[in-house]
Amino acid sequence: MAKLGLESPSRRAFLGGTGALVVAVALPLKSLAQSGAAKVLAGEAGAQSFAPNAFVRIATDDTVTVLIKHIEFGQGPFTGLATLVAEELDADWAQIRAEHAPADATLYANAAFGPIQGTGGSTAMAVSYELMRKAGAAARVMLVAAAAKAWSVPPAEITVAKGVVAHEATGRSSGFGALAEAAAQEAPPAEPALKTPDRFVYIGKDMPKLDTGGKLDGSALFTLDVYRDGMLTAVVAHPDKLGAKVASVDETAARAVPGVVDVKTLGSGVAVYAETTFAALKGRRALAVAWDETGAETRSSAEIAAAAQEAARGRGALAREAGSVDEAFKGEGTILQAEYLFPYLAHAPMEPLDAVIARSEDGIEAWMGSQIQTLDQGTIAAVCGVEPAKVAIHTMLAGGSFGRRAQPTSHLAAEAAQAFMAAGGTRPVKLMWTREDDIRGGYYRPLMAHRLRGLVAPDGAILAWEQVIAGQSFLAGSPFEGMVQNGIDPTMVEGASDLHYAIPNLHVSVHTLPSPVTTLWWRSVGHTHTGYAVETFLDELLERGGKDPVEGRLALLAEEPRLAGVLSRAAEIAGWGRAPGEGRAFGVAAVHSFNSYVAQIAEVSIEGGVPRVHRVWCAVDCGLAVNPNVVAAQMEGGIGYGLGAMLFDEITLEAGGAVRQSNFHDYRSLRIGEMPEVEVAIVPSTENPTGVGEPGVPPIAPAVANAMRRLTGRTPRRLPVVAAV
């Protein structure tokens, strides 16, 4: 068992952090960069140059540590990216370790983001597939070269398998560790050859996850688990109304709480610092803060919703047009119209936001579940008055994110750094958000309204589709504003403006409605609402046209073989066409998001007015499935996450603008008894891998809603379902 007492585990735990490049022997990054290694893969990430061995570290004890440039919060990059290296290195799986790479955009930029290190958009595997394999292959070539020299044999005669470098003719063999130092002297190969898929040993197999063990005995370290000598814990009193600022503070009672050390006003609220978490929490409750609501949202969410719905009744900025819906609607047939309303949603990751900031010998150290390291690094640097390169971020395992930690504004890093500096910038500070801060603290999936109009011809063909979307843009005004084009935030219309169904007349437009309520991407982003509106409305049009939900969709997907493929596969494993259980109905939905394709079929009944989802059949095409078990887990998790939100979740602002919900009792999470059985089929593919973190989410809500319509005759037009029932 763990040792008791006040000994801080932090020192021991973090010895293996970024300093380890010095500690560990082998393939030192600097020498490689000087020898030109940085140019080896220069073509891979555009203008960014990087050295392959920034990703691999081989120690004399034979362990191979793969540095993971993406944050691990359950979606599997530790295992997935390490698998790529292990494959081309021909390592033994037992010698593979994974740890977060340091924050360094010159080495670890996400090719999909430009010169920024970060995780999001389900890109980790897609942007790493060749990069990490080449890193492993390069290391293998260097080990082989070192062995060839040591044994005076031709490199071509040397084999590598399961972590053993061998020369059959002479009977010589070695582990990686013994060759590491010599290998480090070798010139890295310019273009290491990669295996053809038929030779894969690990890719495509269910390799055991590298981060499981520590999550079963309490040894895995999250940000909240970081304790530094002399550390203060800080909690911040935030306003009830989003956008309000501190007007005045009476801190007398807070300071009187034993253990409270200081109280400081920050840009975001009032920080209470204490020797213990409990004292900080008590101190915060004793604060009396008056808020300046000048810039706050003071409308209720009902008013915001009414404004969005009103806006959606007229067309907005054009996002996509094909044919002419106006002409088409004059034709024969039935016009259907529907209005949808989607609430603000909190992400509510299990670990609320947190960060630890401390002074290092020559700069600042930060421990946090940083999802966009480069922005967090720059923000901390600016607040603390040091160069970004002097800010070392230890990316920690994070207790979920679902988008919450990917902050274009770096608001958490900013608050933590401000808290650190405001307290004097000497003692380490752990900033901790409580669940109430998390639920009430904004950065929600925006409230969105949709209006759809469709025309079904007398022969059942869908001839026209008009969709108006109204809501808030979280890209506008952020460092990602460049994504906004022609006044249209693509994350508001994705899934609608690129409608995959062959409908000849199409018109999609968007209204961008500003509000002081802070909003953010939420697992699967725009598809959280467009997927629902499109897939439920299409289902109704198909029904009106007398079409089967699966056959009708397939007929419109002739040009979309991969989406059609997952739909067919889901129908196959669900046994589509058979009768559902007594009192139950099937519903189907298929959504293409983040370059992956997912179709789901749900079997649903209504019990006491509340839908019960018994079983879900899910088919996914994410290109080559590097780790099928992780892919399946992400589908299961995406289904649970999407289902919980659809059934229960809504952030509401009361009259005056204060957030009503505060914790899991009124912001319900799906619980185990509400989780359906899930069967996942992975459609075989030779395409390069694409993401799975988000694409499992969008189809579940419309699939369930379509089943509900078969049971009740009505599509839920506003979510969540349980509050709306």
Place this chain on the structure above:
Amino acid sequence: MVVSLSVNGEAVEVDADPDTPLLWVLRDHLRLTGTKFGCGIAQCGACTVHLNGQPRRACVTPLGSLDGYDVTTIEGLKGPEADAVRAAWTALDTPQCGYCQSGQIMTAAALLAAVPSPGDGDIDAALAGNICRCATYVRIRKAVKTAAAALKG
């Protein structure tokens, strides 16, 4: 106030505000960080420990109520049920982010100690208070059954 209790089999004396929740005693004072903070109001189960062998939410358990009690945390969870649960969790690679899993495992081990062959209803009832935002529930259910089968041998 000094409170004497046993944590993972070792006698400890903790001198702190008696209102301090056990959760923060374990984390801040004893540096046993496997027990997690998720909600602070007994809604999520991330802070589940065993108190005299029974599952208990540490976030609503004041230190002052613990004199003479035995506390077991994820770091100290031992025995056949614990071994079976960890083995099953490993076999299915159950955790995703992992933050809730200490609590899930504490509850699952307690369930198996009381109900050797739990059905879906038993599992859902026992774990109803343990939220997993990653929704690893399908695997948790399977893993509990796998562990139960292994315990029967």
Place this chain on the structure above:
Amino acid sequence: MRRTACLVALATLLALAACGEKKEEAKVPEGPLEVLGLKTVAAFSAIADPAERSAALFGEMAKVIAHPRCLNCHPRGDTPTQGESMRPHEPPVARGANGHGPPGMMCSTCHGATNVAFAGSPGSIPGHPHWGLAPLEMAWAGVPAAEICAQIKDPSRNGGRTLEALVEHMGKDSLVGWGWEPGEGRAPAPGDQATFGALVAAWVETGAHCPAP
């Protein structure tokens, strides 16, 4: 915690004293006509007919009995409710074999021996050493007062209590008393346990008549 325990003990003592007094003076009740929203026995002295007075006393008792503090754990089904609106208990919990929850998720997994204020937010989690669900035969939620009255008098549906034992239980039991000490964030039942206990005693003395259905 200790302070709360003392308060409970004090309340019990007061209840004892109050019951004693009221019993002696039952025929000429004095004192206030209402305590914290609950009418006292004195308020019913104008009703001459004992049976009528008895039924009226029960009607007053029902203000307590049918209060969410009591009904939330006297549900008709297998799951308790919560709060003033009596919404389903969150997290979802089940009765279990003995009313104290199933293995792994007992009432005592969350509820301790006393009310505990939340560390970081307003509110508290209620507690009592015997925290649990009332047996199904004592289900009161959604039951009209007349039927609850019949239930309460029936030893097969009141835990095998005589009317005298019922007076004792209602007036002195500390779990009943929790209804007036419900912890931060919950409205107490009307009145106090002493006033309620006196009502129960007076109701029994007047023949324990039930209101018309």
